[in-house]
Amino acid sequence: MRLGRERRGFDALSLLRSRLAVWRMPHADPAPVLAVSEIENAPDFLRKRQTLAALVAEFGYDVSKVTLSPQKKTFNYLGQSFTSEGQSFPDGRIEIFYDPQMSDARLGCCLAHELQHVRYFAVRHAYRAEKSDGPLHRRFAKYAPELLAAQRGVSIYSNEHWDAWKGDAPPKLFSLELEEGESEPINETIAEVAKALYNWGPDVRINALWKELHDAINEEHAALRSA
Numbered sequence: 001m002r003l004g005r006e007r008r009g010f011d012a013l014s015l016l017r018s019r020l021a022v023w024r025m026p027h028a029d030p031a032p033v034l035a036v037s038e039i040e041n042a043p044d045f046l047r048k049r050q051t052l053a054a055l056v057a058e059f060g061y062d063v064s065k066v067t068l069s070p071q072k073k074t075f076n077y078l079g080q081s082f083t084s085e086g087q088s089f090p091d092g093r094i095e096i097f098y099d100p101q102m103s104d105a106r107l108g109c110c111l112a113h114e115l116q117h118v119r120y121f122a123v124r125h126a127y128r129a130e131k132s133d134g135p136l137h138r139r140f141a142k143y144a145p146e147l148l149a150a151q152r153g154v155s156i157y158s159n160e161h162w163d164a165w166k167g168d169a170p171p172k173l174f175s176l177e178l179e180e181g182e183s184e185p186i187n188e189t190i191a192e193v194a195k196a197l198y199n200w201g202p203d204v205r206i207n208a209l210w211k212e213l214h215d216a217i218n219e220e221h222a223a224l225r226s227a
């Protein structure tokens with residue numbers, strides 16, 4: 001028994017030694033932080049940038065407005081650190097943050113989500129510019145704050161925005177959600193509808209009211225563009 005115990009002790013020590021040897025090997029060191037120029041010239045970055053441009057063209061969007069950024073964007077939210085996959089701006093620019101782990105399928109989903117934000121921003125801008133009895137106000141009047149809040153989101157990500165909402169009352173469609181409640185439940189839920197439709201196709205099972213609102217926004221966006 002004693003011998004057995006000694007043998008086990010020896011085995012444990014040699015196992016520890018072999019593990020330490022692995023830790024000391026150069027490939028086990030943490031990856032060095034690459035300079036932006038190094039990332040931008042890496043074959044994987046260049047390939048992903050091409051894939052992204054092809055996807056943007058497929059979506060019928062302006063390729064010059066979408067960039068693949070070598071910068072990693074992390075943000076703190078509810079005490080946790082998150083890495084953002086993309087960002088869109090009211091002027092139509094979209095930035096996708098390069099992630100070596102991101103598959104082409106996820107790149108497409110990310111783009112679908114961000115492009116929906118751009119369309120939402122455009123319709124929101126037109127809505128806020130017209131009179132309170134204008135055609136957009138009339139068309140979207142049925143989507144009352146209480147009705148939307150009762151549905152909540154369509155994905156884990158969009159539900160996080162509903163949970164994080166800090167406004168006194170439920171968010172209003174086309175309001176400046178981020179300023180009013182520190183999250184964007186409506187804007188993000190509609191972007192997640194677009195992502196689901198892209199990922200799973202038009203027959204995806206999704207909340208009917210959000211799908212209807214998503215379609216209405218895209219219809220009005222198309223009308224604005226052809227006007």
Ligand SMILES: [Zn+2]
Pocket residue numbers: 113117188191
């Ligand atoms: Zn988003």
